[in-house]
Amino acid sequence: MSTMAFLKRSPWILHYDASSCNGCDIEVLACLTPLYDVERFGIINTGNPKHADILLITGGINELNKAVVRNLYEQMPEPKVVVAIGACAATGGIFRECYNITGGVDKVIPVDVYVPGCAARPEQIIDGVVTALGILEEKRMKMSGAAQTKEETRHAVGEST
Amino acid sequence: MNWLIGAVLFLILAPVAGGLIAGIDRKITARMQGRVGPPLLQPFYDVGKLFEKENVVVTTAQNFYVLVYLIFIALSGALFFAGGDLLLIVFAFTLAHVFLVLGAYAVHSPYSHIGAERELIQLMAYEPMVILAAVGLYMVTNSFYVADIAATTVPAILYLPGVFLGFATILTIKLRKSPFDISTSHHAHQEIVKGITTEFSGSTLAQVEIAHWYENVFLLGFVYLFFSWNPVIGVVAVAITYAAEIFIDNVTARVRWQAALKSGWLAAGILGLGNLAILSYMMLGGA
Numbered sequence: 001m002s003t004m005a006f007l008k009r010s011p012w013i014l015h016y017d018a019s020s021c022n023g024c025d026i027e028v029l030a031c032l033t034p035l036y037d038v039e040r041f042g043i044i045n046t047g048n049p050k051h052a053d054i055l056l057i058t059g060g061i062n063e064l065n066k067a068v069v070r071n072l073y074e075q076m077p078e079p080k081v082v083v084a085i086g087a088c089a090a091t092g093g094i095f096r097e098c099y100n101i102t103g104g105v106d107k108v109i110p111v112d113v114y115v116p117g118c119a120a121r122p123e124q125i126i127d128g129v130v131t132a133l134g135i136l137e138e139k140r141m142k143m144s145g146a147a148q149t150k151e152e153t154r155h156a157v158g159e160s161t
Numbered sequence: 162m163n164w165l166i167g168a169v170l171f172l173i174l175a176p177v178a179g180g181l182i183a184g185i186d187r188k189i190t191a192r193m194q195g196r197v198g199p200p201l202l203q204p205f206y207d208v209g210k211l212f213e214k215e216n217v218v219v220t221t222a223q224n225f226y227v228l229v230y231l232i233f234i235a236l237s238g239a240l241f242f243a244g245g246d247l248l249l250i251v252f253a254f255t256l257a258h259v260f261l262v263l264g265a266y267a268v269h270s271p272y273s274h275i276g277a278e279r280e281l282i283q284l285m286a287y288e289p290m291v292i293l294a295a296v297g298l299y300m301v302t303n304s305f306y307v308a309d310i311a312a313t314t315v316p317a318i319l320y321l322p323g324v325f326l327g328f329a330t331i332l333t334i335k336l337r338k339s340p341f342d343i344s345t346s347h348h349a350h351q352e353i354v355k356g357i358t359t360e361f362s363g364s365t366l367a368q369v370e371i372a373h374w375y376e377n378v379f380l381l382g383f384v385y386l387f388f389s390w391n392p393v394i395g396v397v398a399v400a401i402t403y404a405a406e407i408f409i410d411n412v413t414a415r416v417r418w419q420a421a422l423k424s425g426w427l428a429a430g431i432l433g434l435g436n437l438a439i440l441s442y443m444m445l446g447g448a
Binding site for chain 1: 187191196200203206207215216352359361
């Protein structure tokens with residue numbers, strides 16, 4: 001059973017624009033530029049949900065992309081966390097009463113960290129991702145704990161029969 | 162006994178060396194872009210992380226194919242460092258990539274299939290030049306055995322400058338660097354989802370990564386053969402070649418697959434065959 005925590009040192013990010021005005025998206029991308037350079041912390045922007053650990057969503061969920069967001073979330077391997085970036089991703093923001101807006105990201109998938117702001121600043125986004133890393137680590141411990149319990153139960157059953 | 166030591170040392174040390182090279186590569190790349198870059202050991206953190214993740218499997222066969230890919234890459238590298246037959250090594254190396262392509266075709270994702278098709282195109286693009294490099298080294302040293310080629314006192318690079326340049330061209334394809342990183346790339350921003358590795362996750366993706374480290378060490382060993390008459394010059398030449406590859410990776414954009422195929426074949430046809438033709442003419446003339 002591995003107790004080394006590599007996950008915290010190598011979080012790969014999937015960024016999805018639900019129906020953002022592009023303000024938060026630009027701030028997310030700013031984190032990757034030479035000024036903030038999040039690759040310093042091993043953070044990589046991947047385009048593939050199957051390689052991602054953290055799902056960053058900007059903008060509120062609308063009726064058309066509900067299924068897309070759910071699909072992306074389900075394709076990500078455990079352990080995984082979701083970070084909702086900006087006011088719209090948290091509640092729907094100023095678009096919340098539009099006919100096509102369902103609301104915040106948590107209407108569709110579980111959200112672990114909310115980053116406030118309109119638009120959220122890069123420093124805030126990095127802070128949100130760092131907070132998410134702690135939750136990611138907790139989930140990993142729980143996951144390996146669950147696997148261990150399962151294995152022990154299997155042994156106990158095996159011995160009794 | 163020497164061959165066994167070479168093979169075992171490769172199997173143990175190549176992942177360490179390959180990971181470190183990848184770490185240095187990412188650091189230099191970051192500096193070229195005006196960034197600080199990740200820690201030197203970042204590639205090891207990445208692979209360690211992948212082993213901690215859940216392995217999402219669509220078709221069970223894909224795991225088997227990737228494992229066989231890793232085994233054959235390690236085998237071809239081990240044969241190389243054991244001083245084995247260069248032709249056998251090249252064929253084992255090609256077979257390994259065929260298994261990777263089969264692994265990507267085993268799933269139903271269209272992105273994975275595009276990656277697999279592009280990997281096949283890459284195979285076609287670089288294969289002639291690899292064979293010509295083996296033939297060129299044979300013409301200079303009269304042996305296909307790596308042990309003999311490495312022990313030669315003839316400066317092979319002076320006889321094979323064209324072959325070396327051709328090999329450096331296809332090395333860009335093999336190291337998965339721009340402008341020829343068409344099947345999958347280290348940089349996500351120019352990717353169709355993730356090319357050939359789209360459907361691999363967790364420990365399976367980690368195996369692909371480790372195979373890539375083995376592969377890189379093997380390829381740098383191949384570069385060394387051109388300079389093996391003087392070990393110091395050899396090591397320096399390998400370092401310069403790799404640095405040049407990093408530079409090219411950072412100043413070029415990805416080309417279309419047609420251009421990658423043309424470049425590979427032009428390198429083989431003009432630089433490779435042209436060099437060998439002149440060399441055989443000189444040999445016939447007794448020069």
